[in-house]
Amino acid sequence: MMPTWTTACPDWQDRIIDGRPLISFPPLFPDEAQSSLDIYNELLVVDAPGSPKMGDVSRQWITDFVSSIFGAYDPESGRRLITEFFLLISKKNSKSTSAAGIMLTALIRNWRMSAEFLIIAPTIEIANNSFYPARDMVRNDEDLSAILHVQEHYRTITHRGTGATLKVIAADNEAVSGKKATGVLVDELWLFGKKPNAENMLREATGGLASRPEGFTIFLSTQSDDAPAGVFKQKLDYARGVRDGRIDDNRFLPVIYEFPDSVVKLDGKDTQRNLDQIVLRIKEDDLFHVTNPNLGASVDPSFLTRELQKAENDGPESLCGFLAKHLNVEIGLNLRSTRWTGADFWLKCSGTVSLEDIISRCEVIVVGIDGGGLDDMLGLAVIGREPETRKWLLWTHAWVHPIALERRKSESGRYRDFQRDGDLTIVDDIGQDVFQAGELIQQCEDSGLLDRIGVDPAGIGDIIDELESRGIGNDRIVGVPQGWRMTGAIKTTERRLAEGTVEHGGQSLMAWCAGNAKVEPKGNAVVITKQAAGTGKIDPLMATFNAVALMAMNPEARGGPSVYETRGVLSV
Secondary structure: OOOOOOOOOOEEEEEEEEOOOOOOOOOOOOOHHHHHHHHHHHHHHOEEEEEEEEEHOOHHHHHHHHHHHHHHHHOOEEEEEEOEEEEEEOOOOOHHHHHHHHHHHHHHOOOOOOOOOEEEEOOHHHHHHHHHHHHHHHOOOOOHHHEEEHHHHOOOOOOOOOOEEEEEEEEEEEHHHOOOOEEEEEEEHHHHHHOOHHHHHHHHHHHHHHHOOOOEHHHEOOOOOOOOHHHHHHHHHHHHHHOOOOOOOOOOEEEEEEOHHHHHHOOOHHHHHHHHHHHHHHOOOOOOOOOOOOOOOOOHHHHHHHHHHHHHHOOHHHHHHHEEEHHOOOOOOOOOOOOOOOHHHHHHEEOOOOHHHHHHHEEEEEEEEEEOOOOOOOOEEEEEOOOOOOOOEOOOOOOOOOHHHHHHHHHHHHHHHHHHOOHHHEEOOOOOOHHHHHHHHHHHHOOOEEEEEEEEEOHHHEEEHHHHHHHOOOHEEEOOOOHHHHHHHHHHHHHHHOOOEEEEOOOOOHHHHHHHHHEEEOEEEEEEEEEOOOOOOOHHHHHHHHHHHHHOOOOOOOOOOOHHHHHHOOOO
């Protein structure tokens, strides 16, 4: 009789605080699970004192995970009923050693002749982290050495009887193309999220499962030290959806060690204070175990306590890094030491603002535009002012040409994420970005609320031509001073964010741009530049400053008296 099950775990928040299992169902085929677990438990952890067996040092959480993988195999039909597994866990919880043990067990239990098993890592160093434990497990066990042959130079272990292989490879398209793997384990998925074409590469690596019903894919990762992106973000979002019961997929098993919202939820204060509150809650309630199920085994509690203390003293950037890697706290934006002050308050001003909201709720609208080079973003920002609250509502959009994805390969996965969110358009033809920006500005104009459009005076010819073709003349297009002369707009934006009198759409694109912004003092003024030349973009943020420069002049509704010429904003 076919078993019935669900991989959802809707009560995970209570379970994880209590230290209870996150897999809510027993192995589908207990005999298969136990047979494989018997092998896994006999493997040696050579680099641990006394070279203990895995069964002697593995805690319940990992044996449950192993049992679920192998216990999903139906020996009668030769089909694995759960085929995809996702484990998110903090650093130093024996992830790589466990990966080696799981894949060795799969190699030993496998019946298919000449089968391929792969461990795919983003770098050679990470690949070695999984290969060396597997190599040592074989070489230090006479029985395993008799049936398995290690070729260290190729990071390959071959089963002498079946000819099946376990290969540990550093990822690139050529390394995985043409593979017909029966089992694939992907280590440190968060780093793949920063690689161009990672999604296609992993699809190539796992393509062989289509003809291998007993096959499986395992994704292992710690949290990203930056906002999740690319294939990592896709898998993490999907895994959370399955775990929470929002997505019905009982062939996908998510095991996610992260804090519940009650611990890490923002409470409306600035980012630094939220970080402090997260740390305080973890300390007061002694919650290090939540994302470290191996606490007291492979994870030393005193090490975590000391490293946390050091990170707190070193500032937000260091603290965010510690929280991401050792406590799996998802970081919404970068908080580097040279960061723009407004980034500290950005997340707390998130809402659900759309362009339609601005048009329906506001009495006046201004638009800012920035960028637009072939390998750059064109950013558009729309700010509206509510009549009663005087609150500013902000919505942004951006455009890039495909050449930008080619020249910024490290960010191409993130760009695709923004595209899926609907906040970034990747255009095919030159001029398409300017035309679409014009369409959005026309929508604001047709509402009768648009006052003026603020732009960088350099390189705006195409924008002017587009707007003039729509009947919006030069007198409505304002050249906003750039560089140190933008200090007023920058400071106004910071104050508004700190006061909570700006509400934006919570777009990941803008959180990324805000985190990319770097402050450079220029005498008594400041200049906003990019943290990293050529990679992290800030054009939509600069467009926002252009719009702020206009809204700060407190414009009347369209048709009212102009204030720009008399208050220092230059007209084109």
